[in-house]
Amino acid sequence: MRATAWWHELSGAAKFRLYTRLSFQAVIVVLVVVLAVSAASVVPVLGIVVVGIAASAALEAQPDFATVPGVVARPRMLPVAIVVLVALWAISGVVARWASDESTVLSARAVGLSAVFMAIFAVIPFTRHKWWILIGISAATPLLVFGTPLGAGLRGAVVCLFTGIFAILLTRITVWGLGIIDELERTKGVEAQLQVAEERLRFSRDLHDVVGRGFSAVAVKSELAVALSRAGDTDRAVAEMEEVRTLAVESMGQMRTLVRGYRNIDLRGEVAGARSLLSAAGCELVVEGDAAKVPAAFHEVAAWVVREGTTNIVEHSAATTATLTLGGSGMSLRNDRPQGAIGERSGLRGLGERLAAVGATLDIATAGDEFALEIHWEKK
Known part of the structure; x- marks a missing residue:
């Protein structure tokens, strides 16, 4: 009613x-x-x-x-x-x-x-x-x-x-x-925003610590190889460039490991985390369906949808209720009382790219006082 x-x-x-x-x-x-x-x-x-x-x-x-x-x-x-x-x-x-x-x-x-x-x-x-x-x-x-x-x-x-x-x-x-x-009520909203900011800072700090040193070494050795090449010491220059290649490969591997660890998230864990975060922001999350219904090939991207969608609710709405629906052919996340234009939500554009990479589609809809993310995929 x-x-x-x-x-x-x-x-x-x-x-x-x-x-x-x-x-x-x-x-x-x-x-x-x-x-x-x-x-x-x-x-x-x-x-x-x-x-x-x-x-x-x-x-x-x-x-x-x-x-x-x-x-x-x-x-x-x-x-x-x-x-x-x-x-x-x-x-x-x-x-x-x-x-x-x-x-x-x-x-x-x-x-x-x-x-x-x-x-x-x-x-x-x-x-x-x-x-x-x-x-x-x-x-x-x-x-x-x-x-x-x-x-x-x-x-x-x-x-x-x-x-x-x-x-x-x-x-x-x-x-x-x-x-x-x-x-x-204001304190609850600030707490939720701080949790989102803390997670972002954690990832940026880990990325800097893990990859920054490797890239710094690549830059130094590249400059050394250039100097050796100009001085005519080609053998040492080649050796330095070999080390540069090795460092670059190792750094890329470390970055992939870090990002995979950040993105390789458990769907059930993300749903529980979303419920906790939204509750702190004064929003009740209702879950319809079960994570087991989501095809295994889409578990990771579905967990990412939950994480990014939850962040979107906290930052771009004054929602009091949200509904997460999980199914075999897709999922959706709806919330009331959206704020701001859709175009301002750059995180959703990145989410669309991630979904497209695994053959899924993202639809964004607004109807009255409701904002919805609709994700569709085909069973593999």
């Missing part, structure tokens, strides 16, 4: 943000129900419902609770919600001060206090000068809604103040927790 797929595409941090936002929205719904039940007539109930809708919209527009950190789908909802809450608070205060009917006064006070509590919960904790605003609202509400700083007004001010302190502390602790989750 589309809803299920959308949920699985979210990262762990995004899921936690969504859960937190829905929890706060649930609290607003509970507050609206409790305040509406305690209201005496239909008019304050409608006002309380409008207040709840405004508070819910304010929470949806808060960047701290966005599914993607700092990205809000409808940022204009926040100023509109604030205007609605302030307007209802002010209108309720005016009605409560000037109305002569007791039921009207009580209804206006219910709406005004609801606007204050919703603002304390959904708006004030996210503002810059939250503590001063809370003190001001707590002091102004008794005068505006109750018309007196004493008695019920004083009790209302104390309730507003302590409710605001609790809401601000709860909200800031929640936002702090979201920040820690985001930092852990």
Whole structure:
């Protein structure tokens, strides 16, 4: 189902943000129900419902609770919600001060206090000068809604103040927790990239250590052979060139051994390594089929596909799910949430060349929010 797929595409941090936002929205719904039940007539109930809708919209527009950190789908909802809450608070205060009917006064006070509590919960904790605003609202509400700083007004001010302190502390602790989750998510991505970089550095270091000395000797002896030839000592020049040929052959053999050791990788081991690496990057790898189904002649190149494809997912996507399919006629590696143009992925061009050398083909496909490597071969 589309809803299920959308949920699985979210990262762990995004899921936690969504859960937190829905929890706060649930609290607003509970507050609206409790305040509406305690209201005496239909008019304050409608006002309380409008207040709840405004508070819910304010929470949806808060960047701290966005599914993607700092990205809000409808940022204009926040100023509109604030205007609605302030307007209802002010209108309720005016009605409560000037109305002569007791039921009207009580209804206006219910709406005004609801606007204050919703603002304390959904708006004030996210503002810059939250503590001063809370003190001001707590002091102004008794005068505006109750018309007196004493008695019920004083009790209302104390309730507003302590409710605001609790809401601000709860909200800031929640936002702090979201920040820690985001930092852990970024750390996982960095760890995966470091593992890829470490593997590349290992191979380049081994290549330099194994082959570099041989090539240096070839260069020195070649220069010596040229100098001897110019000096007329052809016998020694020929001997030096013989040694150059021997060194070149030995160096090429060492390089082939090194590359073969790097490329002669086990398919099952690469699948296990890919699962570990992608897990560190926050991506779940699902394996369909079995490595035993892959023809023996293509085991090595299939393992290389897994390695290069995994590197491609880590470097060029924000994937949360990947699917590796292994079969007798080919294999595929798919991932969601690709990033960047296909042409930028030079590693895939090299992979295509490796596959062509063994009679296999590589197809690259993008469909919506999915990137896929399709490899086909004929059984030998």
